[in-house]
Amino acid sequence: MSHTVINLADKLSKINEHWSPRVVAEMNELQFKLVKLGGEFVWHQHDDTDEAFLVLDGQIRIDFRDGVVELGAGEMYVVPRGVSHRPVAEQEASVMLIEPRGVVNTGEAGGELTAENDRWI
Numbered sequence: 384m385s386h387t388v389i390n391l392a393d394k395l396s397k398i399n400e401h402w403s404p405r406v407v408a409e410m411n412e413l414q415f416k417l418v419k420l421g422g423e424f425v426w427h428q429h430d431d432t433d434e435a436f437l438v439l440d441g442q443i444r445i446d447f448r449d450g451v452v453e454l455g456a457g458e459m460y461v462v463p464r465g466v467s468h469r470p471v472a473e474q475e476a477s478v479m480l481i482e483p484r485g486v487v488n489t490g491e492a493g494g495e496l497t498a499e500n501d502r503w504i
Contacts, residue, residue, distance in 0.1 A: 389407050391407070391417065391479070394407050394504050398417060398418070400419070401421035402488070403418065404417065404480055404502070405417050405502050405503065413481055413483055414482060414483070414501075415481055416479065416480040417439075417477065417504070418478050418479075418480060419476070419477055420443055420471075420472035423471045424469055424471065424489075425489055425492045425496055426469045427469070427490035428464075428466055429462075429464055430464060430490070432464050432483050432486055433461050433463055434480065435459060435460070435462075435481035435482065436478055436479075436480060437459040438455060438456050438457065438458050438459070438477075438478055439477040439478060439479055441456065441474055441476030442454065442455045442456075442474070443472045443476045443478065445462065445468050445470050446470075447466065447467065447468055448467050487500060
């Protein structure tokens with residue numbers, strides 16, 4: 384058994400692209416992913432799972448069809464399954480996503496911002 388500590392700042396320093404989540408750990412069927420956000424993402428939803436956003440640095444906004452949630456460093460929000468949403472970061476922000484293994488970042492929306500799945504850093 385390995386007893387390796389995961390240093391989030393070190394892992395984040397290796398991410399140079401926006402909207403390209405990288406897995407840093409797994410627990411049961413859940414993956415912990417680090418991602419840097421910048422600008423507007425696509426409207427999308429995840430029909431089969433909730434999605435947790437934990438802001439590590441900066442500020443983000445999550446737009447919903449019927450409202451908005453604003454998050455700063457140290458704040459977290461869980462988007463319920465099946466809810467259409469769009470993350471936005473006016474300035475670069477660092478976020479940890481917590482979601483089941485295999486979840487596609489753009490849900491069913493697809494498009495150029497769809498990231499390769501299960502990329503570890």
